[in-house]
Amino acid sequence: MQRFLNNKLLIYSAVLAFFGFLDSLYLTVLHYKNIIPPCSVHFGCEKVLTSAFSMLGPIPLALFGVIFYLTVILTCLLILIEGRKELVKFFHFTVLVGFLFSVVLFFIQFVILQSFCQYCLLSEVISTGLLMLSLLKLREDKKNN
Amino acid sequence: MDEHKLTKKEKKELRKLEWQEKAKIEQRNAKIKQFSIWGGVALIFLVVIGVLIAAVSNPSSSTQNITIAPVSARDISTGNPKAKVTLVEYADFQCPACAAYHPVVNQLLDAYKNKIFYVYRIFPLEQAHPNALVSAQAAYAAYQQGAFFSYGDLLFTKQTDWADLADPRNTFISYAQTLKLNVSKFTADMNSSDTQKYVKDSENEALNEGINQTPSFFINGKLIQNPTNLDDFKKLINAALSK
Numbered sequence: 001m002q003r004f005l006n007n008k009l010l011i012y013s014a015v016l017a018f019f020g021f022l023d024s025l026y027l028t029v030l031h032y033k034n035i036i037p038p039c040s041v042h043f044g045c046e047k048v049l050t051s052a053f054s055m056l057g058p059i060p061l062a063l064f065g066v067i068f069y070l071t072v073i074l075t076c077l078l079i080l081i082e083g084r085k086e087l088v089k090f091f092h093f094t095v096l097v098g099f100l101f102s103v104v105l106f107f108i109q110f111v112i113l114q115s116f117c118q119y120c121l122l123s124e125v126i127s128t129g130l131l132m133l134s135l136l137k138l139r140e141d142k143k144n145n
Numbered sequence: 146m147d148e149h150k151l152t153k154k155e156k157k158e159l160r161k162l163e164w165q166e167k168a169k170i171e172q173r174n175a176k177i178k179q180f181s182i183w184g185g186v187a188l189i190f191l192v193v194i195g196v197l198i199a200a201v202s203n204p205s206s207s208t209q210n211i212t213i214a215p216v217s218a219r220d221i222s223t224g225n226p227k228a229k230v231t232l233v234e235y236a237d238f239q240c241p242a243c244a245a246y247h248p249v250v251n252q253l254l255d256a257y258k259n260k261i262f263y264v265y266r267i268f269p270l271e272q273a274h275p276n277a278l279v280s281a282q283a284a285y286a287a288y289q290q291g292a293f294f295s296y297g298d299l300l301f302t303k304q305t306d307w308a309d310l311a312d313p314r315n316t317f318i319s320y321a322q323t324l325k326l327n328v329s330k331f332t333a334d335m336n337s338s339d340t341q342k343y344v345k346d347s348e349n350e351a352l353n354e355g356i357n358q359t360p361s362f363f364i365n366g367k368l369i370q371n372p373t374n375l376d377d378f379k380k381l382i383n384a385a386l387s388k
Contacts, residue, residue, distance in 0.1 A: 022193065029201050035373050038358035039240035044273045046241045081182050
């Protein structure tokens with residue numbers, strides 16, 4: 001239990017990543033069920049989700065999101081439950097990769113497509129939140145050492 | 146065993162055994178705890194995935210309570226006006242989701258013919274789609290020549306051809322030619338202030354009613370969650386017919 005309490009930032013990261021997982025999973029389910037989300041008054045979600053940028057080869061980007069968030073959750077849980085401290089570096093690395101990926105996707109929406117998808121924006125906010133938690137964790141670990 | 150009768154060595158041995166036993170139990174408890182946490186996490190994931198897939202797959206009446214304007218002579222409609230079921234669709238010709246639903250709606254109208262009264266309400270999402278207004282104006286111009294639905298078919302099926310054009314008017318005129326409409330009347334109507342007013346009024350009405358997405362379907366005035374396929378749509382229509 002003490003290990004849990006000492007790793008509050010990892011718990012927050014796992015919870016945040018869980019919301020990201022739900023968001024990406026929703027878009028993945030829509031993709032494989034061939035459902036185009038309705039057009040919203042304020043967002044151009046369907047334009048983003050039906051664009052060429054929504055796929056990497058035959059794989060929808062949303063599925064990469066699912067894998068990314070699952071990896072973050074599993075890593076956090078392995079550190080929290082099993083005490084696998086050697087995975088902390090991997091956690092920071094994964095979060096950084098996810099954030100950089102989100103920056104690229106935001107750029108595509110903002111500059112190329114000029115449309116925003118609320119689900120994609122949510123995922124980008126979550127990956128930014130994860131990066132901030134990861135940086136706080138780095139600072140905390142440095143202080144403790 | 147009476148501990149007082151044991152030698153010092155035996156006592157030490159006994160304590161060691163007790164300590165080992167305690168450690169074993171603690172280890173086993175820790176493993177059970179770990180296993181329970183992993184099991185709990187796996188269960189949460191399975192439940193969430195199941196709920197999400199079920200929610201996406203099963204259309205139903207929406208929980209949103211939106212009251213739409215009653216059907217009037219001003220509406221663009223087809224089918225039997227005395228039918229038991231009235232299906233109202235709010236759609237935007239530049240909306241890809243509306244284009245995806247368009248063949249489903251057509252199949253539905255074919256399947257139910259006189260059992261259904263279909264109303265198409267123009268709801269151009271001009272903030273998201275730059276050609277939404279002008280495409281709606283073109284469709285309304287076709288309506289004035291009695292060709293709204295066949296023109297709408299063209300707009301939806303060729304949506305990707307005109308959606309990104311800076312000015313799609315010439316393309317819309319070519320569609321009017323394809324349908325053998327009176328092109329000069331069509332062009333004048335498409336750009337007329339009356340048409341612009343009708344389209345803008347329709348958009349404002351939809352916004353005032355609280356509709357925030359297209360397509361939005363209403364069966365007998367009740368908003369439904371968009372069905373994922375024709376069969377699911379039929380189930381909802383059948384349920385309304387059997388009431």
